[in-house]
Amino acid sequence: MSIKYFCLCLFLTVFLSLVPSYGNTNLLTNPGFESGTTGWTGRSCSINTVTSPVHSGSSAGRAYERTDTWQGIKQSLLGKMKDGETYQISGWVRLEDANDGTVTVSLEQTDDDGTRYINVSSASVTDSNWVQLEGEFSLYVTGTLKTLDIYFEGPAAGISFFVDDVNVYNPEAGGTDTMSRNERNDAQLIEPDEGWFPAPLADVKSPLGLMQCLNVYLRPLFSSRGSIRASAFY
Ligand SMILES: [Ca+2]
Numbered sequence: 001m002s003i004k005y006f007c008l009c010l011f012l013t014v015f016l017s018l019v020p021s022y023g024n025t026n027l028l029t030n031p032g033f034e035s036g037t038t039g040w041t042g043r044s045c046s047i048n049t050v051t052s053p054v055h056s057g058s059s060a061g062r063a064y065e066r067t068d069t070w071q072g073i074k075q076s077l078l079g080k081m082k083d084g085e086t087y088q089i090s091g092w093v094r095l096e097d098a099n100d101g102t103v104t105v106s107l108e109q110t111d112d113d114g115t116r117y118i119n120v121s122s123a124s125v126t127d128s129n130w131v132q133l134e135g136e137f138s139l140y141v142t143g144t145l146k147t148l149d150i151y152f153e154g155p156a157a158g159i160s161f162f163v164d165d166v167n168v169y170n171p172e173a174g175g176t177d178t179m180s181r182n183e184r185n186d187a188q189l190i191e192p193d194e195g196w197f198p199a200p201l202a203d204v205k206s207p208l209g210l211m212q213c214l215n216v217y218l219r220p221l222f223s224s225r226g227s228i229r230a231s232a233f234y
Contacts, residue, residue: 027080027087027168028150033061043151045071055092055130055164062096063152064160073163074108074151080168081148083141089120090134091166093152095127101155105133105166108151112143122154125161 029039033049034057040047046065054060063073081087093103104122108115121135139148152163203210 031166033059043072043074060164072153074149078148086138088169092130094162096160098159104154108149110147
């Protein structure tokens, strides 16, 4: 075994265990709006579902009759998240009859520290394409957690927008422990010119079949949030 390959195995074995991993369990009720608006409520505006456009399935959510930018669509996650854990959040959004607007996915959290509005991801959105918002949220509770809502908001008053395929993944449901136990068929080390640690590229036999793990970047390792992230799996 070459020194380089040994180093790669070391990277994969040691650092993959630090990846904030996310399982297949979506914490949301009716995340794709295939059961009408069940689980979702308006954030001081009206909501319904539409059959066009949809990102997937046969239905998408819609927030309308909005009279301010912060109005939109929300769902409570109270009792579903654990204090101190990090969750992966994503969702697809699209404007209705508007050329430009920003849509944001955030968490509204109320506990003994008061109410906080925590941005997860924002993007410029139009009415011609679905745009994915994606980010992470870490729950830190002071005292008693009273409100925990995921919500979409942002475009100017009067602009309606669509939401579909929203995911909130629990970090405990799957994980890199499983991944790191699986057999690696092939691996190589990508040497960046500058700026990052060497990035492993690996073929891994997983319960889902052969998985190629690409572009594994090492984020700062010596902070409490140290981790690596694989940008794509095939
Ligand atoms: Ca859908």
